[in-house]
Amino acid sequence: MYTSTKFPRTSALFISALLGGVIFTSCASSERSTNSALPQMAADGMANRASAPAGESSISQKAEASSIVRSRPQLIKKAAISLTVNSVDKTVDAVSQIINQQQGDLIGLKQQQPRNDNPRYTATIQLRIPENRLEPTLEQLAKLGTVDSRNITAEDVGDRLVDFQARLTNLQKTEANLQKIMDRAGSVRDVLSVAQELSNVRQTIEQINAQLKSLQNQVAYSTITLNLEAAVSSTSSQPALGLQVQETWNKSTHSLSSFSVGLLKLGIWLIVYSPYLLIFAALVYGFTRWRRTHSPRLTQIPESTSSE
Numbered sequence: 001m002y003t004s005t006k007f008p009r010t011s012a013l014f015i016s017a018l019l020g021g022v023i024f025t026s027c028a029s030s031e032r033s034t035n036s037a038l039p040q041m042a043a044d045g046m047a048n049r050a051s052a053p054a055g056e057s058s059i060s061q062k063a064e065a066s067s068i069v070r071s072r073p074q075l076i077k078k079a080a081i082s083l084t085v086n087s088v089d090k091t092v093d094a095v096s097q098i099i100n101q102q103q104g105d106l107i108g109l110k111q112q113q114p115r116n117d118n119p120r121y122t123a124t125i126q127l128r129i130p131e132n133r134l135e136p137t138l139e140q141l142a143k144l145g146t147v148d149s150r151n152i153t154a155e156d157v158g159d160r161l162v163d164f165q166a167r168l169t170n171l172q173k174t175e176a177n178l179q180k181i182m183d184r185a186g187s188v189r190d191v192l193s194v195a196q197e198l199s200n201v202r203q204t205i206e207q208i209n210a211q212l213k214s215l216q217n218q219v220a221y222s223t224i225t226l227n228l229e230a231a232v233s234s235t236s237s238q239p240a241l242g243l244q245v246q247e248t249w250n251k252s253t254h255s256l257s258s259f260s261v262g263l264l265k266l267g268i269w270l271i272v273y274s275p276y277l278l279i280f281a282a283l284v285y286g287f288t289r290w291r292r293t294h295s296p297r298l299t300q301i302p303e304s305t306s307s308e
Contacts, residue, residue, distance in 0.1 A: 077152060078152070078223045078225075080149070081150045082226075084230075085228055102133045106127055120229050120230050127226065128221045128223055128224075167208055168208050
C-alpha cells in the first residue's frame, strides 16, 4: 500500500519538472528570436517609410505648413505709375533719395534723350521696396509730378508656398531615414544604392528650397515701375536750337561723305567699263569721219568752182 501510493507521486513530480523545463526552454528560445528580430523589423519599418510615397503623409504636413505660411495672405504685389515732371534729371535724384529712405533697391534705370519723333525727355525706373512700405512709397512718388496713370496688381501664391513647404518637410524626413538606413547597411551594393537615392533626394531638396526662397523674396519685396516724362515748356527753345544746329551739321557732313563715296563709286565703274567706252567712242569718231568724207555736199563744191 505504501509502495503503490509513493510511486505515483514521484512520477507526477518528475513529469511536472520535465514539462516545466520544456516550457521554460521554449519561452527562452522564443524571447531570443523575438529580440533578434527587433532590429530587422525596425530597419524594415524605416525602409518602408522611406520608400512610401510622399502623398500618404503630405496631408498632415500640408496642414502644419498651412498653419505657418497662411497666417496672412501671401501676395506678390507689382505697381506701375506714370508721372509728368518739369525736370527728369532732378526727379531721378529725388527718386534715389526716396529709395534710400524706404530701404529699397534700384533695379533698373533707362533714360531717353529727346528725338524728332519724341521731343520729350523720358526715363523709366524700376525699384524694389519692402511690401509694408509700398503705399507710402507710391504716395511720395506721386508728389514728384502730375500722375498720369497708376495701377497695382497682386498675385496670391499662398498655395504654392504651402505645397513647397510640405514637399520640403517630407523630403527632409526621407533624407533622415535614408541616412539611418545607409549607416546600418551591410553590403557595398546596398550602401551604393542608398547613397544614390540619398543624393537624388538632396538635389530635389535644394531645388525646392531655392524655389521657396524665391517666392518668399517676391512676397517680401514689391516691384514698382516708374515712368517719367518731361513737360513741354517755352524755356526749351534755346536748347532745341542748339540741337537743331548740331543735327544740321551732322546731316551736312553725312551728305558730303555720301556724295564723295558716290563719286568714287562712279569712277570705279567708269574704269571697269573704260574698254567698252573707248571702243564705242572710236566707232562714233570713225562714223563721223566717214560721213564727212562721203558727204554729197562736199563733193559738189569743187565742180561749181571749176565751171566758173
